[in-house]
Amino acid sequence: MGVNDADIVLGIEVIDFAGVRSQRQGAKRISITANDLFSKSNYGDYLKFAEVDMAIEADGEATLPALVEAVKRLVTDDRKRFFQDRGGKLAAAHNAAFELYKQQAAIGWNDSPISTARVTAELWPLIKNEDWSLVADLSFFQDWPLKLWNFDKHYQFIGGPGGYGIGYGAPAAVGAAIANKKHGRISINIQQDGDLMMGPGSLWTAANHHVPLLTIMHNNQGFHNEFMEAQRLALRRGRDGTRAAIGNRLISPIIDYAKMAESMGMYGEGPISDPKDLGPALKRAMDVVKRGEPAMVDVRTQPR
Known part of the structure; x- marks a missing residue:
């Protein structure tokens, strides 16, 4: 549960986005970053090339408030129920992961x-x-x-x-x-x-x-x-x-x-x-x- 199961992965000012991808069939990747504005030549990408479906050249911090409001306007009651259900699953996965960390930390105490x-x-x-x-x-x-x-x-x-x-x-x-x-x-x-x-x-x-x-x-x-x-x-x-x-x-x-x-x-x-x-x-x-x-x-x- 998480990125591996996502329909869309949105990277906001992620420097190394190449390795972040969903395992779901047909999943899309979108980047919002000012890093793309730093290029000085035909081939100006840094680190491993991040192949995305939509590359938006913009400041992430300035973009995020408007993006959040746009998403809110599209959320129906049905989607709210879906989000609540998915949120519960994510919370359970999060809690399980952090409980495992505690168990691992005890090794070699x-x-x-x-x-x-x-x-x-x-x-x-x-x-x-x-x-x-x-x-x-x-x-x-x-x-x-x-x-x-x-x-x-x-x-x-x-x-x-x-x-x-x-x-x-x-x-x-x-x-x-x-x-x-x-x-x-x-x-x-x-x-x-x-x-x-x-x-x-x-x-x-x-x-x-x-x-x-x-x-x-x-x-x-x-x-x-x-x-x-x-x-x-x-x-x-x-x-x-x-x-x-x-x-x-x-x-x-x-x-x-x-x-x-x-x-x-x-x-x-x-x-x-x-x-x-x-x-x-x-x-x-x-x-x-x-x-x-x-x-x-x-x-x-x-x-x-």
């Missing part, structure tokens, strides 16, 4: 290194009653916050880089946290370890500007996506998969991110590798952030 699901679950009680914003790229964190947290405000998630750019995370998080500061808002960054190594000076910026930013290190000791890809290719080609670690593992020497944070003038704690120590460590760091200062907890995590 007491493991060390710590599971990414547990990191997410331990964070939620500390922020759920605060005015918070997640300023992290979740590409390599299994999207666990989106599965376990309640997002009900537009500013609670800023998205990602759009192109898996390594080095985006920490600077983007600090920039967003500076913007959030004037609203008295706490910012949360789940920070990839290899990504931080591209721009560790951003920690100094957070300390210098007294930014209430909680950084949790997703410390899997390497560029794990690249590590897995190198392993996969090596094994497929009959080569030594153990050499995939060269240039991809951050283990010799092991990096102490808590000391790195302290050297930049901010609170640092860790590395935390025992799950039972995680909650108290996050609580101590959150207390620092509530006082208007940045803090980091270095967590030794599972690869994903």
Whole structure:
């Protein structure tokens, strides 16, 4: 139930629309986006070509109110009953999916290194009653916050880089946290370890500007996506998969991110590798952030 069963899939300002399609026979795809206005040549599409039935070159935000009103005018009583029935099915499917996420999050709950699901679950009680914003790229964190947290405000998630750019995370998080500061808002960054190594000076910026930013290190000791890809290719080609670690593992020497944070003038704690120590460590760091200062907890995590 959902996109796979849709008669029409409407993409509004979707950057990569190629892979979003219904499995229903005869289903149509429509795009409303200003991205099509950016073309500078005959072949100006970016990413994989998105074949749609109707491409509308327009600003999505400006178009949506008029589109909503047009749809409302076409809704009859019969359609309302149909929508209510379909809405009930969608709600049931949604609830079932999120119940499954909770069950999946419990897998490896007491493991060390710590599971990414547990990191997410331990964070939620500390922020759920605060005015918070997640300023992290979740590409390599299994999207666990989106599965376990309640997002009900537009500013609670800023998205990602759009192109898996390594080095985006920490600077983007600090920039967003500076913007959030004037609203008295706490910012949360789940920070990839290899990504931080591209721009560790951003920690100094957070300390210098007294930014209430909680950084949790997703410390899997390497560029794990690249590590897995190198392993996969090596094994497929009959080569030594153990050499995939060269240039991809951050283990010799092991990096102490808590000391790195302290050297930049901010609170640092860790590395935390025992799950039972995680909650108290996050609580101590959150207390620092509530006082208007940045803090980091270095967590030794599972690869994903």
